[in-house]
Amino acid sequence: LDQVVLVSGTVEEKDDTHIKLSGGVFCNGDFSNAELSEGSQASIKGRVVGYDDLFGEVRIDNCTVEN
Template identity: 45%
Template sequence: MKKRKILIISGILMLVFAAAYYFYFGFLYKDARNIEAEQPAYTITAETLVKDYETDRVKANSKYLNKTIVVLGNVNESDSTTLALAGGVSCSFDAALSAQTGEQIKVKGRCIGFDELFGEVKLDQCTINQ
């Protein structure tokens, strides 16, 4: 009787640990997204993107948030890893970039939302598309 209880308890513990392992590594730790290789969900101008967020933030979030998009616009300012497009879109790059002020470019990145403090839409993991 005692051996049977020990076997049942051991079996239950093994199932609990297996379920915890599957949950921890199956759901919580997925491979990182490769935004550069993903197909964009939308191609939009910087002005239209910002206007969509200013008009209805909830609707814009449901449409763009955490999605890969291509944004067309003129470079307002840039430094080594960030770029601001005219109209109010801020783009963050993982690698150094070189862009001239006034240049019209296409930026592909992941939309991470609207920054109310600065009044701009933020993109990260950006790359410049030709």
């Protein structure tokens, strides 16, 4: 927890405040200007805040798109 990581994967969902990557990675951040669409590849950097047992997702915040 509280480690900065760089993750890559296929975008499954995207809106202005979050991106969900394949493999169960949920990223919070400001993605209003990110030129990504569902199905595209993305590398995202952020801070791990935990794991959501209910949804089976790793939660990352303060995310920025690196590619």
